[in-house]
Amino acid sequence: MKMMVFKGASIVVFSLCLLILNTAKGEEENKNGGNPVWNFLFGGKETHTYNSPLKPPMTTGESGNASTAYVRWGRDVCNPDTSETVYTGYVGGGSHAHKGGGTNPLCLPETPEYDDTLTVNGGSRSPIFGAEYETNTYSPFSYVHDSDTVCALCLARGRSTTSMIPAKRTCPPGWTKEYGGLLMGSHNGHYGHDFLCIDRNPQGRSGSSASKDGFLLYAVEGTCGSLPCPPYVSGKEISCVVCSR
Template sequence: MFIILKDDDDDDAADNVVNYIWNILGGGGDDVGTHPANNCDGEFMTCETRNASVVYTHWGRSDCTPHTSDVVYTGYIAGGEYLHSGGGTNPLCLPETPEYNNGLVSSGSLRSLIYGSEIQAYDYLPWNDIHQHDPLCAVCLAQGRSTSLMIPAKRTCPQGWTKEYEGLLMGSRHDHPGGHEYLCVDLDPEVKPGSSPNKNGFLLYPVVGVCGASFAACPPYVDNAELPCVVCTW
């Protein structure tokens, strides 16, 4: 098989041809018309893309999106206490079974404190039955993709991206000193059984847009309406 490239062919075209040959000769497919598919129509998967993978956190669930991702581990959402101005602002997915170092010290005040989370949804009717429950989480591995993206105020992914899950945008309450990052919590949240007692800690509230001088994109945004979100991989 001979392949002739014209002088005006660019480097990308040459790379695609080389990758196509590699896919055939290197195990990518026995038939000339067969090659691994990726997210880009009309392009061949490079060796780097074929072996790539990306990790994302599925907030609010103990599973990963079927047929797209595998579970690395499951756990509980945790973070700083809602009244504390110090500590970490990023939420963590704490594993269900921790492993402590030898020589553990269980006392002392010079510490950074972490707390379990609670969903605060008493006035959000779809989730009223899980108000003050502790949401779960899972760390997921998406193979054959190289990046992940959380898009606020959207329910769909851009063309060519893989939708991992759709959710509700959640954050800290506006008047609490313990602010933290926004999370995209799955629309069908899973909570720890028997976790309804109100213990506070790391609190998650639905996020709404406030129309006015400081948020002038209304319409199409709606004042005081809960914002969705979506997590996508490429």
């Protein structure tokens, strides 16, 4: 009889000890991610981690799988020192003379693919036109006047974002310069479109020099008023740079 009472008391004491250890284990894990007493007694090979810190964000210089794409307007090849060329093509957009012709220029691939199952005869369409440089009055770019504008889609590996910075020629500290050039946009008497950073050494599509007047690109210049002068200068062309990080 005494033996049974002793065994029963032992079981109760052992159960209380386990309860205390388990409580201490949870409290200690919440603080430090582990309980040394519990680990010593029972091996400590837990399958869960409590309050484990999040992995820190990727910092500059850590390549990982990060990459970012951007368009190099005005050239049909990417900067080999910073990026790789995904495809080359031609700039396209809405006509300068058509209202609602579209404000977002596209870099159209040299080799288009068509889905004939989606072709429907008749009805209205949204036309897209090739782009031309209108640079006869801007001497640094006059050699490409009326030429069709080319482009390239570029991939910068090891970086996660790109940005076009107007009115700058250099990138902020910690950023990589992909290319720089001249800010170009629509004529103030035409239907507007987005501003593009055209490479400072622009190319025209080979053999293109006829004036077709579709999507037109003009050099952008500062106009004083709400734009403060100085530091801006009225009538002076605006530079640009494309940076990645």
